[in-house]
Amino acid sequence: MSAANSVENTLKRATQQLQENGSDSPSLDAAVLLCHALDKPRSFLMTWPEKELSPLELAPFESLLTRRLTGEPVAYIVGEREFWSLPLKVSPTTLIPRPDTERLVELALDKALATQGDILDLGTGTGAIALALASELPTRNVMGIDLMPDAQQLATTNATNLEIRNAIFLAGSWFEPLESSKQFAVIVSNPPYIEENDPHLAQGDVRFEPLSALVAAGNGLADIRHIADKARHHLLDNGWLLFEHGYDQGLAVRNIFNELGYQEIDTFQDYGHNDRVTLGRYVKTQ
Template identity: 70%
Template sequence: MSTENSVENTLKNAVVRLQESGSDSPSLDAAVLLCHALDKPRSFLLTWPDKLLDAEQLAQFASLLERRLGGEPVAYIVGEREFWSLPLDVAPSTLIPRPDTERLVEIALDKASDSEGDILDLGTGTGAIALALATELPNRRVWGVDLKEDARQLASSNAKKLNIPNCEFRSGSWFDPIESGTQFALIVSNPPYIEKSDPHLSQGDVRFEPLSALVAEDNGLADIKYISEVARSYLQPDGWLMFEHGYDQGIAVRDLLASLGYDQVETFKDYGNNDRVTIGLWPKKK
C-alpha cells in the first residue's frame, strides 16, 4: 500500500515547500494547518503517522497550504491564535496576538496586585490583553475598547466562548465610549505605533494585518501621545498607564510620560531583550 498520502509524508512534503517559501516556522505551520484540515489535535499527528488521508482531506490541506505559501498568516487561515494559554478567535480585522504582548500582561498583573479598581484596555482587538487580565483577576472589572465594531463583537465572542464574565467591550475611539468621570486603577494599551514608512509593513504576516491597527503619525507616537494626555482624566490617584511600543521608542515614551507629570516612569524589555513596555504612575494630588 502506498504511503505517499500518509500523515507523515504529507507533513514532510509541506515542510519542504514552506521552507522554500521562506517560512520561519515551517514545521509548526504545516502541523497546525494539517490539524485544522483533519479537525484533530496535535497528538494525532504523532500517534498516527501512517494514517492515510482521503481525497477530501488532501484537497482541504492543499488549499490551506497554498494560502500559507502565499504569505497569509496561519492565525487568519485557521481563525485562532493562543495568547496567555487562551485560544482566541482571530479575524483579518484585528491584529494577531503576539507572544511579546504577554510582557504587557505580566507587568499589568504585577501593578494591579497593589491596587483596587477597574482596568481599561484601549485598542483591544481580539480582546487578548483584556481577557488575559480578566481571567487572572476574576474579582476585577476589565473594560476593552476598540474603534471597530467588528473587533468589539469578536472580543465579546471570545469572552463568551471562554466564559470570562468580568470583561466588557465597547466600540469607539479611545476614551469616547467611557463615561466622563470614570476612573481606572490601570489603563493598558497596545496602540498603533509603527511609522508609515517602516519597511517591516511590507514583510511577513504584517502585510495581511489592518494598517489602522499598526500605523500612527508623528513617527508612530501620535496615538501614544493622545492616550497619555487624556488618560490623566481617567486614572485614579496612583493609577498606572502602560503601553506596548516599538523597540526603538522607549526613550521617547519615557520622556513623554515624564513631561505630562507621570511618576515612576520605567521601560521594560520583551523576551528578545528589546524595549517593549513603558509605564507611568499618575500621582495623587499634592
C-alpha cells in the same frame, strides 16, 4: 516504510515548501494547518504518523497550504490564535495576538494586583489583553475599547466562548465611549506605533493585518502621546498606565510620560531582549 500521503510525509512536504517560501516556523505552520484540515488535535499527528490520508482529507489541507504560501497568516487561515493559554478567535479586522504582548500582560497584572479598581484595555482588538487580565483577576472589572465595531463584537464573542464574565467591550475612539468621570486603577494599551513608511509593513504577516491597528503618525508616537495625555483624567490617584511600543521607542515614550507628569517611569524588555513596554504612575495628590 511510510506511504507517500501519510501524515508524516505530508507534513514533511509541506514543511519543506513553507521553509523554501520563507516561513519563520514551517513545521509548526504545517502541523497547525493539517490539524485544522483534519479537525484533529496535535496529538493525532504524533500518534498516527503512518496514517494514509485520502484525497478528501488532502484537498482541504492543500487549499490551506496554498493560502499560507501566498503569505496569509496561519491565524487568519484557521481563525484562531492562542494567547496567555486562551484560545481566541481572530479575524482580518484585528491584529494577531503575539507572544511579546504577554510581557505587557505580566506587567499590567503585577500593577493590578498592587491596586484596587477597574482595568481598561485600549485598542483591545481580539480582547487578548483584557481577557488575559480578566481571567487572572476574576473579581475585578475589565473593560476593553476598540475603534472598530467588528473588533468589539469579536472580543465579546471571545469572552462568551471563554466564559469570562468580568470583561465587557465597547466600540469607539480611545476614551470617547467612557463617561467623563470614569476612572481606572490600570490602563493598558497596545496601540498603533509603526511609522507610516516603515519597510516592515510590506513584509510577513503584517501585510495582511489592518493598517489602522499598526500605523501612527508622528514617528509612530501620535496615539501613544494622545492616550498618555487623556489617561490622566481617567486614572485613579496613583494609577498606572502601560504601553507596548516599538523596540526603538523606549526613550521617546519615557520622554512623553515625563513631559505629562508621570512618575516611576520605566521600560521593560520583551522575551527577545528588546525594549517593549513602558509604564508610569500618575499621582494626583501631591
